[in-house]
Amino acid sequence: MSTVAVATSTNGSATSGQRVNWHSDEMKARRKSRYGAERRLKAYGLAAIVFALGFLAFLIGSLTLNGYKAFTQTVATVQIDVSKAGIDRDNLMDANWRDVVRDAFRAQLPDLNRRQERAFFELFTSSAPFLIRDEVIKDPARLNGPSTYVIPLADRADQLAKGEISRETPEAQRRISDEQIGMYDQLVAKGIISTPFNWGLFFNADSRFPELAGLAGAISGSFWSLLVCFAISFPIGIAAAIYLEEFAPKNRITDLIEININNLAAVPSVVFGLLGLAVFLNGFGLPRSAPLVGGLVLSLMTLPTLIIVTRVSLKSVPSSIREAALGIGASKHEMIFHHVLALAMPTIMTGAIISLARALGETAPLLLIGMNAFITSPPDGIFAASTALPSQIYMWADSPERGFVARTSAAILVLLGFLILMNAIAIFLRQRFERRW
């Protein structure tokens, strides 16, 4: 090797025709620096990947750390004898539930003066009377004797129980007083405090009080929106893709359609929100905040991607299948719907589920059409006002109460859970049913 002549005019040490001594110090140094550069490039690449993945881990980790506590809720289990409270049995809705609840609380810690009593009541959720009322209305047998009720503690006591509020903080800087901490400890000593799994997070609707706020409204709003989105974009997307792939003549109109599809796929989502606001709400007068409008806007957004995915999967079906079907006398429609589409369906479904997962996480267009309203009951259809999971996250993130920080993280974990589920189904479909030709 060392006898090969090299002509390098850039390097002064070796001129034309001279033999290069590869073992000279100069060449060694040069090799060293070249290999060093090689190693550095490799290290930079690895560092970039480590940074990106580290950020991902940091993101998931910090959300989990913030959010896992919201999956439990501190509650007090209290015995109340409604029959002794003098409740107006004919008008349960408007009966004096407040005094029932207050008497029950008083019984837990007797001998408090008025001021102390008020501080004590602040430990429990202020909606306790309504909770008891709803329980009794649901099960009127409770009117006849004592039974146990589970009452969530207010945000401040909940955070104390979970250690979010430290007892070491000076009293003036925390939202719960020393006196209230003392009362809380007495309740713990009596054994009525527990922290069960927070089913309310999934089955309650939104609320101004963090201890009662849940995702039921948001989840069902998202469900209805996605249903509308799927019902519109799936048939139209597949029909459009089939036409463009199998039927369309190559002319200026189809070229225009293709350019449009590619551009629409890259239009910012907020612009679709503007479209929905101007056309669906202002133009057609459809109801504001309704999952119907949300689903319509999301379907317009997913349509281009769905068309592109479907075309790719139609293209991947080999022409031998088509020719065989046509050869035994099928019409072109029969060939496509009975054979090509059936074979491409697993891939199309995979693409559809992935674009629905994208639509589930989409927030900006929903904000513009008003799906960020404060609504305290789950929607009962596509026309009722509601929120959606991502817009609920946005609303909670904006709420000033400390307790909503954990709730927001928990809501994000729920959203990510749904996304993981949908993607897992897509991956399963792909691996189980997709054909490789």
Next chain:
Amino acid sequence: MTSYLFIFLAIAAILATYFGMFRARAASVPAGRARMKVHSRPIYHGLNAAIWTAVPAFIFLLVWLLFQNSIINQLVISSFPGADAMDSAARSLQMSEVRQVASGNIFRQPTPEVSAAAEHLRSLQSTSLYLMAALTLCIMAVGAFLGFKVIGPRYRARHSVETAVTVFMMFSSLMAIIITIGIVGSLVFEALNFFARVPVTEFLFGLRWEPQIAIRADQVAGQGAFGVLPVLFGTFVISAIAMIVAVPIGILSAIYLTEYAHPGFRAVVKPMLEILAGIPTVVYGFFAVLTIAPAIRDLGAGIGIAASPNSALATGLVMGVMIIPFISSLSDDAFAAVPRAMRDGSLALGATKGETIRKVLLPAALPGIIGGVLLALSRAVGETMIVVMAAGLIAKITLNPFDAVTTVTVQIVTLLIGDSEFDNPKTLAAFALGLVLFLITLALNLIALRTVRKYREKY
């Protein structure tokens, strides 16, 4: 009621398919004669009957539902005493009050006019509902009659069904054009409304963005300023920070994954990078507010710079991370498109792998990479939730990354959030901003696609 109509139509279509098949089978064997040769299989007769039964009624129902609300509103408001004297703002305000009263949400005693209008509205709504149901059922009955009448051995039901399907497919593919027209149309229409109130030159070249408008007519700070430049400047500051984060990291990780990494490593790491692109942006926004922004503020305090809680740096950093997988996978494609021979040639001449990458692969893949970067930039400009949650609201022309700036998308969302009436410059300004955003992203996309395509033809 409306949903029952839709369900009823669906059931009618299924029944029509079934009975159509039945009729077709019966018709193919006329009484007392041998089985005839038929043109179409019974299922096509059934489907044809179902299409005739349900589709015209369905289209009618959709059109009715789309237009009934605006027509009813028009009727109610024009019968309202003194409607001619009202401008559109007063009209829509009055209309929403009437609607509230009509649906039973009464907050204060309505005036007799409002009660009368609410009564009118309710009667119109119920008339509309019954009329709609009756007409839909009529159309369905006529369709079913026609659909069943044609069933016979010689009728070419398959052709009829296939034509209907083709028409549906053609309409579906026109949707892409319809959507684009809808976007451009609504943006341009509302933006023109805006420019009728605020001059175009002021919007395009103004240096102040203060979209407050007077609540009372005699308010001093009434006018508000609609100069788009500070907003655009903020958008590009945040996008630039995002690109500074994302471009080197994206390209370097693509280089490592395509050239150095073991295939097993690549198979694991690439999907994990893609997860970054799949996380909803509202999650990034919350993360930026909760974790990154305080960290940046502490950092600023550490080096003696007062950082705003909504610093452009925090927003841009998080947005950059969101874009990494985008740039990474597009660079990946660009590297993969470089012919094997060029790589081998360089290696055979004695270049190290790193030298091959820097001196051969990168220049060859550069157009593709630039295209990808432009696409990523367009995504950064149009990104909404991260900036809405983490960036500032005050438009300011500053290059200090620790300061808060605002972006086009933030302004669109804040101007339109809550109840919006289409009559004041504040609401309309959002559409003008939307038009600007649409044009910028469209231009970036077109340039990017052109760059990529040009480059592809090269090898």
